[in-house]
Amino acid sequence: MKNPLDSLWGTVICGLILTVILHNIVSYALGG
Amino acid sequence: MDWVPAISRWIHLLAGVMWIGLLYYFNFVNVAAAKAAAADGTAAGISKHVMPRALFWFRWAAVVTWLAGASLLGRHFPDAFLFLNKSYYAIGLGAWLGTIMLINVWGLIWPNQKKILGMVQATDEEKNKARRVAFLASRTNTMLSIPMLYFMAAGAHTALFYGR
Numbered sequence: 001m002k003n004p005l006d007s008l009w010g011t012v013i014c015g016l017i018l019t020v021i022l023h024n025i026v027s028y029a030l031g032g
Numbered sequence: 033m034d035w036v037p038a039i040s041r042w043i044h045l046l047a048g049v050m051w052i053g054l055l056y057y058f059n060f061v062n063v064a065a066a067k068a069a070a071a072d073g074t075a076a077g078i079s080k081h082v083m084p085r086a087l088f089w090f091r092w093a094a095v096v097t098w099l100a101g102a103s104l105l106g107r108h109f110p111d112a113f114l115f116l117n118k119s120y121y122a123i124g125l126g127a128w129l130g131t132i133m134l135i136n137v138w139g140l141i142w143p144n145q146k147k148i149l150g151m152v153q154a155t156d157e158e159k160n161k162a163r164r165v166a167f168l169a170s171r172t173n174t175m176l177s178i179p180m181l182y183f184m185a186a187g188a189h190t191a192l193f194y195g196r
Contacts, residue, residue, distance in 0.1 A: 011175050030194055
């Protein structure tokens with residue numbers, strides 16, 4: 001499997017996915 | 033006016049724009065430019081005149097950004113970094129992402145760039161390995177900058193992002 005960080009858009013998409021995951025974790029931790 | 037947090041926030045933003053701006057320059061512009069320049073034999077100009085200057089401002093802006101951020105947190109530094117207080121969860125996560133990025137700059141990107149640019153001695157094999165490590169560390173920081181900036185904004189405007 002190709003490393004997504006080799007592509008600029010793969011890097012941006014990984015960052016966006018990570019943002020959604022972390023947002024949900026913080027939201028859950030805050031009781032939302 | 034509370035001068036220390038106000039000035040700290042201002043410096044944090046100024047240095048942060050320089051740090052992340054140069055990170056985006058490296059990733060969105062320079063990687064492709066260096067490849068094209070290598071193909072037509074003009075890469076020396078970039079590696080000799082651009083990269084050392086860009087890396088100087090990049091790595092020191094990272095330090096100033098982190099120190100100004102720590103100063104801005106002040107006595108709430110443990111609340112953020114140890115997640116002791118719910119009000120500091122968002123900024124704590126942003127602060128951790130920024131800290132990992134700072135460690136990447138000084139622990140991976142800069143030592144490997146010194147080999148690539150010939151500032152320290154390295155064999156061709158070591159230079160090739162250094163190129164790959166520096167590239168992936170830089171791309172990792174670009175990826176981490178996306179949630180990092182989200183949580184920096186969320187930390188300052190928690191009600192807007194989390195409704196509380």
